[in-house]
Amino acid sequence: MKFSIRRSVFIKELSNVQRAISSKTTIPILTGLKLVATDNGLTLTGSNADISIETTISASDEDNALAIASTGAIVLPARFFSEIIKRLPEETFQLEVTEGFQTEITSGSASFNVNGLDANNYPHLPEIDTTDAIKLDGAVFRELISQTVIAVSNQESRPILTGVHFVLDENQFLAVATDSHRLSQRKVNLQTGSTSKYDVIIPGKSLVELSRMIGDEYDQVEMRLSENQALFILGETSFYTRLLEGTYPDTSRLIPKEAETTLEFEAPALLAAIERASLLSHESRNNVIKLIIKPSEKSVVIYGNSPDVGKVEEALVPNTVEGSEIEISFNPDYMKDALHSFGQSTIKVSFTSALRPFTLVPTEDDENFIQLITPVRTF
Amino acid sequence: MKFSIRRSVFIKELSNVQRAISSKTTIPILTGLKLVATDNGLTLTGSNADISIETTISASDEDNALAIASTGAIVLPARFFSEIIKRLPEETFQLEVTEGFQTEITSGSASFNVNGLDANNYPHLPEIDTTDAIKLDGAVFRELISQTVIAVSNQESRPILTGVHFVLDENQFLAVATDSHRLSQRKVNLQTGSTSKYDVIIPGKSLVELSRMIGDEYDQVEMRLSENQALFILGETSFYTRLLEGTYPDTSRLIPKEAETTLEFEAPALLAAIERASLLSHESRNNVIKLIIKPSEKSVVIYGNSPDVGKVEEALVPNTVEGSEIEISFNPDYMKDALHSFGQSTIKVSFTSALRPFTLVPTEDDENFIQLITPVRTF
Structure with a gap:
């Protein structure tokens, strides 16, 4: 040689x-x-x-x-x-x-x-015998990965939750991830060129590497799926990843259909306030911040507290606030991850009760992208 | 308040x-x-x-x-x-x-x-009662720190060697540091506005922080010295550091006055070759590279070796090579630090024997700046 x-x-x-x-x-x-x-x-x-x-x-x-x-x-x-x-x-x-x-x-x-x-x-590479090639737009696929992979579990106790669940059916591509404390779901309509149905779970770590490799360089990604492997073709490069085995939990039931209280915010403004409040919650053992919402007074106040260091209180200014009064506590880090995924969008936050999961959706496209967070019981 | x-x-x-x-x-x-x-x-x-x-x-x-x-x-x-x-x-x-x-x-x-x-x-700041202010040019002082602090010792076994030795006498400012394996010495002529003589040892770590703070922002630094503290005034900011106590070893005797073999190099070219050779020496236990110099053949060859990984050999192209044949081994990391301190200059490397320290000086100013490295015995 x-x-x-x-x-x-x-x-x-x-x-x-x-x-x-x-x-x-x-x-x-x-x-x-x-x-x-x-x-x-x-x-x-x-x-x-x-x-x-x-x-x-x-x-x-x-x-x-x-x-x-x-x-x-x-x-x-x-x-x-x-x-x-x-x-x-x-x-x-x-x-x-x-x-x-x-x-x-x-x-x-x-x-x-x-x-x-x-x-x-040197070990042989996996063999992918299918000829069914699913064509994905590089930028769209990268966005879909970044929006869902944040909710993947890091715990090996339930390995299946360390992956993102992809379901492809009739040009609708659905991606969902949950670590059982929060959930992220994104749907995309795609002209994939494939008529087959697929239901696979791809490890989150593989998706992060794949997304970095797609970068701004590849406009098109071709995906081929076998029983236990996925192959992504980017130009002259083949990216293989194993699939996670097992049945992903049914997540559709987790998403609440109705809301008692709703807020509308610019995502960056809410993110900045959550980051300030989390400075204090990070210094305390349970890392929880609290929202008190009083629609009749148009009042939304955020509280963070650490017995050692001090406390923070901030009156937020939402675009709209509607429904019943509610007091709810949650992990600010889940909220920060979710808010980052919305970029500069305006979002709607919907609550049902202090102990039920609440959701965040972009107001412009509330059907195709949802972030869900489970609150923390503090009493 | x-x-x-x-x-x-x-x-x-x-x-x-x-x-x-x-x-x-x-x-x-x-x-x-x-x-x-x-x-x-x-x-x-x-x-x-x-x-x-x-x-x-x-x-x-x-x-x-x-x-x-x-x-x-x-x-x-x-x-x-x-x-x-x-x-x-x-x-x-x-x-x-x-x-x-x-x-x-x-x-x-x-x-x-x-x-x-x-x-x-809160503890009180040190009191510096002198009114004798030594004025230093910010950029010159920063360069002087960066060129000498590389040779400061990290070992607390001889605390005095963790500092840079400064001697100020009649507008000549001398800085020297050694960790006993290598030495760096720089002299600067300064109109300091002071007629006093000083001999102090300032901790290397303090100098690194001071140098970062001077940055590109402060053209002038004012230094005031007391028995066990130094104060540097940068605009509205006062920077205090303790001095190291004790007598710094006499380093002037360490610098050889004569040379048997001399080479002239562009510092960046020699640095690149040393970096390549050190890739291998870093994989071996003793981290040593070897130079074989044959002036009669105009030949300078560098060798690096790691039993596990492999070896490297490179013929160097010095500007000049004069004197006797010599084979010498040394730690490439000391050489890299020294070469970095010369920037883009042309340098002269002078050897006396395989077991005696060798020196590097800039050809344009061989009196005021010297780096010295002790070789390693490999036989």
């Missing part, structure tokens, strides 16, 4: 593949980067137990300055190899596997000799 | 004073910020065992929008108080000490109530 390549091209693809490579893995070869040189190009592969990423640099694109002198495969220590490549002196570098798995990397007058591993021992 | 003030002005001064405040202190009141309101203005004080910073916001400068309604003093939890001020909704805020040490902070409709402490229990 021997090739030379433009360093900047290689570094860019390597940084994508490295998203899947962890130095904390129980399978030593997975700390490595797999390189395969064929006559068509150079393939880079990285993987951990959950995610695998594979990308190919084409030999026919002159911008890559990729010249394959001889084909072959090798696994190199990923973190270390990446640091070497980043610090090489010239615009291009040459890599050659010499005796055994010894690999020589040269650029200008610098020459590195690195101990590689046999690529035959 | 009661005042109102422009929030941005207060935040700026608070962030300076906070440099001296640590949450990890054995004296609880020092986690606090001391505020003193007089008819002239508002004074902010922060301190830890080593550094104290005090700054005054003037009531007569209209830009400060400072209105003192009643004078007094209070100590408030610094980190927490600072977070509150940063998140307040309006351009100004009001602070009032109500009953006991309860302090009310209001801005717009937000009202915080914070538990304060009695300012009478």
Whole structure:
């Protein structure tokens, strides 16, 4: 195996593949980067137990300055190899596997000799045998991930809640996540090009990495689903993630249909007030803030309290306040995550009672996006 | 005590004073910020065992929008108080000490109530009784700190080496630091306006904070020295640091006067090569790289090696190489620190033997700035 390549091209693809490579893995070869040189190009592969990423640099694109002198495969220590490549002196570098798995990397007058591993021992990537390709708009899919993944559970006690539940049915794409304290649900209408129905649970961590990789770079994402794997194709890059097994709880019943008290706010203004109040709740053991709403007086007041440090009180100015009086306590961090997801929108907050979940929706599109938060009992 | 003030002005001064405040202190009141309101203005004080910073916001400068309604003093939890001020909704805020040490902070409709402490229990700042003020150029002093503080020791086993040794004599200002493995020495000619002689050791950590505070903001720094304290005056801000007690070792004898082998390099090119070689030395236990210099062949080769990972070899291209053949090993991290301190300069590296310290000086000013590194015995 021997090739030379433009360093900047290689570094860019390597940084994508490295998203899947962890130095904390129980399978030593997975700390490595797999390189395969064929006559068509150079393939880079990285993987951990959950995610695998594979990308190919084409030999026919002159911008890559990729010249394959001889084909072959090798696994190199990923973190270390990446640091070497980043610090090489010239615009291009040459890599050659010499005796055994010894690999020589040269650029200008610098020459590195690195101990590689046999690529035959590298695990195979999952096989996705479906031809049914679901086409997603990159920006829309990224927004959908960011709006729902906040409600995913970090607790391994109920593994199924560490994923986002996706249901695809007749061009309607529904994503929902809950950690049992809060829930986030988003619906999108898509011309996916697929007529099949799907119901899958994708790990939240995989979605976060996928979303970063989509970035602003990929307008289109192609999704293929098998029984226990999902494959996302972004240009020349394939992103594989395992699916979570099991049945996701029925979340539709959790969303209240009626409201006793409603408020309308600009999301950024409410967020700023919640952040101020949370300064104090964070200093106390139970991290709870309280809202007292008196529609007859057009009054909404937020309270935060820490016995050690002090207390805060702030009169809020909602656009509208309607319905019955209510006093409700909740975790401000859930509220902050939810409010961030609305950006600059105007939102409606709907309460039923002090112990029942309340909801936040954008006033402009109250059907397709909902954040739900369970209050905290303080008496 | 009661005042109102422009929030941005207060935040700026608070962030300076906070440099001296640590949450990890054995004296609880020092986690606090001391505020003193007089008819002239508002004074902010922060301190830890080593550094104290005090700054005054003037009531007569209209830009400060400072209105003192009643004078007094209070100590408030610094980190927490600072977070509150940063998140307040309006351009100004009001602070009032109500009953006991309860302090009310209001801005717009937000009202915080914070538990304060009695300012009478706050330690007094050191007294510097000298009137001899040494004037330093801000940028020159900052450069002098950055070039020498790199060689300060982090080990508390010889406390005196954790400081920079300053000697001021007849307008010549000398700064030197060594951790016994390397040494950095810089001389500056200054019109200080002082005729006294001084010989002090200032803790490296204090200098780092001082240098950050000087930043690009202060063209002039005024230094006053007492027996065990130094005071630096930057505009309205006073920066106090304790001095280290004891006699600094005589470092002048350590600097070799003659050389057997000399090289000339562009500092950035040598730095890049050392960084590449150190990638490998960092993976091995002893973190050493080797230079083999053969002046007769105009050859300088750098070697790095890690039994686990691999090895690196690079032929360097010095501007000149003169003298005897030599093979020398050293810690690349000392070399990197030294090379960084030369910026874009051309430097001369001078060796006497494989076990004697070698030096780096800028070719343009080889009298006033020297970095010295002790090699490592590898046989």
